[in-house]
Amino acid sequence: MLRIAIQKSGRLSDDSLNLIRECGISFISSSLKLKTESTNFPLEILFLRDDDIPGYVADGVADIGIVGENVLVEEGKEELTVEKLGFSKCRLSLAVPKADEYSSIADLEGKNIATSYPNLLQTYLDKHGVKAQIHTISGSVEIAPSIGLAEAICDIVSSGSTLISNGLREVERVFSSQAVLIANSNLNEEKKQILEKLLFRVHAVQRAQRAKYIVLNVPNDQVESVSQLLPGIKAPTVMPLAEEGWSSLHSVVNEDDFWEIIEKLKEAGAQGILVVPIEKMIV
Numbered sequence: 001m002l003r004i005a006i007q008k009s010g011r012l013s014d015d016s017l018n019l020i021r022e023c024g025i026s027f028i029s030s031s032l033k034l035k036t037e038s039t040n041f042p043l044e045i046l047f048l049r050d051d052d053i054p055g056y057v058a059d060g061v062a063d064i065g066i067v068g069e070n071v072l073v074e075e076g077k078e079e080l081t082v083e084k085l086g087f088s089k090c091r092l093s094l095a096v097p098k099a100d101e102y103s104s105i106a107d108l109e110g111k112n113i114a115t116s117y118p119n120l121l122q123t124y125l126d127k128h129g130v131k132a133q134i135h136t137i138s139g140s141v142e143i144a145p146s147i148g149l150a151e152a153i154c155d156i157v158s159s160g161s162t163l164i165s166n167g168l169r170e171v172e173r174v175f176s177s178q179a180v181l182i183a184n185s186n187l188n189e190e191k192k193q194i195l196e197k198l199l200f201r202v203h204a205v206q207r208a209q210r211a212k213y214i215v216l217n218v219p220n221d222q223v224e225s226v227s228q229l230l231p232g233i234k235a236p237t238v239m240p241l242a243e244e245g246w247s248s249l250h251s252v253v254n255e256d257d258f259w260e261i262i263e264k265l266k267e268a269g270a271q272g273i274l275v276v277p278i279e280k281m282i283v
């Protein structure tokens with residue numbers, strides 16, 4: 001049985017649990033339990049504080065885990081990374097009071113900076129040759145300037161509204177983060193095989209999230225040119241419509257290219273375009 005550590009309650013929890021569920025792995029979860037077992041896959045789930053996850057995986061208490069890159073790299077354990085998962089995206093940024101003058105990172109020379117990420121911040125300051133006093137605090141970093149603890153802060157930003165509501169301005173991006181899957185480096189063969197199986201499912205889910213199934217009608221003389229716009233997995237499926245001179249094309253498009261392709265399809269004479277989400281995608 002493979003043991004995965006995920007955040008018990010916080011910003012990573014829902015997406016981590018959803019990913020496991022979308023991989024077809026069922027389990028009974030209760031907010032009171034710290035541990036649960038899947039009923040249909042050899043997986044045990046441990047619910048922990050996110051800060052403890054890299055250490056537990058490095059020590060082999062858990063075999064794999066899901067954690068933010070910000071926490072992983074801050075703890076110096078980035079070598080555990082297996083792959084990025086694409087959710088819980090955020091950035092670690094430097095911010096100063098809105099009214100303060102700021103033109104470059106050199107303005108922070110000799111200043112006090114409050115953060116919960118002293119290592120990531122130190123690396124960034126070193127890279128830019130800036131010396132500043134780092135004050136490590138575990139929470140409520142954004143109030144540090146208003147209570148006179150620091151002239152600047154370095155904290156996680158997602159929408160930016162916490163900074164704005166505390167009268168702060170984001171001035172430097174120190175680190176970009178997202179959730180990552182990590183693994184202990186000494187998994188036995190059996191556990192490696194379970195991880196492979198899990199990754200196969202994770203990839204199918206991720207591919208499906210990025211892809212859309214598209215169905216459209218085109219005049220027969222446009223089938224070739226429209227097919228070029230829709231390469232799909234191999235090539236689009238072309239089927240005759242009940243109406244003479246028309247065909248139906250089925251294919252898969254990437255979400256990132258989606259709107260651009262739709263415009264080109266319309267220009268090429270496509271009609272009745274349907275776009276449908278895909279649940280799983282195995283190539």
Ligand code: PRT
Pocket residue numbers: 007008009010011012048049050051067068069070071088089090155156157158159160161162163177178179
């Ligand atoms: O209890 P535990 O220790 O497990 O949880 P935690 O409170 O330490 O972490 P949690 O749940 O807040 O965050 C878990 C992970 O989610 C982080 O390590 C990041 O990888 C990721 N993440 C994504 C975020 C945010 N977005 C985020 N917005 N972590 C924190 N924030 C906070 C930030 O600290 C600031 O207070 O949200 C505020 C800023 O948000 P905006 O939207 O106002 O900019």
Ligand code: ZN
Pocket residue numbers: 049050051
């Ligand atoms: Zn934490």
